[in-house]
Amino acid sequence: MKKVWLGIILGSVVGIIDVIPMMVQKMSWDANFSAFFHWVILGYLIAITNLKLKGYLKGLFLSILTMIPLGCLVWWNDYSAIIPMSISTLIFGSLLGFLIEKYSKT
Numbered sequence: 001m002k003k004v005w006l007g008i009i010l011g012s013v014v015g016i017i018d019v020i021p022m023m024v025q026k027m028s029w030d031a032n033f034s035a036f037f038h039w040v041i042l043g044y045l046i047a048i049t050n051l052k053l054k055g056y057l058k059g060l061f062l063s064i065l066t067m068i069p070l071g072c073l074v075w076w077n078d079y080s081a082i083i084p085m086s087i088s089t090l091i092f093g094s095l096l097g098f099l100i101e102k103y104s105k106t
Contacts, residue, residue: 003047003104010099011043012036014092034070039092042066046097047104059097063089 001009015036022032042063051058067089074081 001103001105003100004044006104007043007045007047007096007100008040009043010096011040011046014043014096015039018088018092038066038070039096042093043096043100046100054097055101056094056098059093059095059100060090063093063096067093 015038018039019032019036022035042059045062045066046055046059049058049062051061053061067085071082071085074085
C-alpha cells in the first residue's frame with residue numbers, strides 16, 4: 001500500500017481508538033473531532049515527512065510537536081488531563097511511526 005494512504009488509514013484507526021474513551025466520558029463533540037483529526041493528519045505527516053530517523057522516533061517527534069498546541073489548550077482548561085494526553089501521544093505516535101515504516105511500500 002502506498003505510504004500516504006497507509007498513514008491516513010492508520011491515523012484514522014488510532015484516532016478512533018483515542019476517541020473511544022473520550023466518548024465514554026461524554027466529552028464534547030469538538031474535542032472528539034479534534035482528537036480524531038489530529039491523528040489522521042499526524043498519520044499523513046509521518047508518511048510524507050522525510051526525516052532521517054527510525055519510524056518510531058519520527059512518529060514520536062512529530063506527535064510531540066503536534067501535541068504542543070493541543071496541550072496548551074488542554075492545560076488551560078483542565079491541567080489534570082495533560083498527563084493521560086501526553087502518555088497516549090507518546091504511545092500512539094511511536095506506534096503510528098513504527099507501523100507506517102514497517103508496512104508501507106514507497
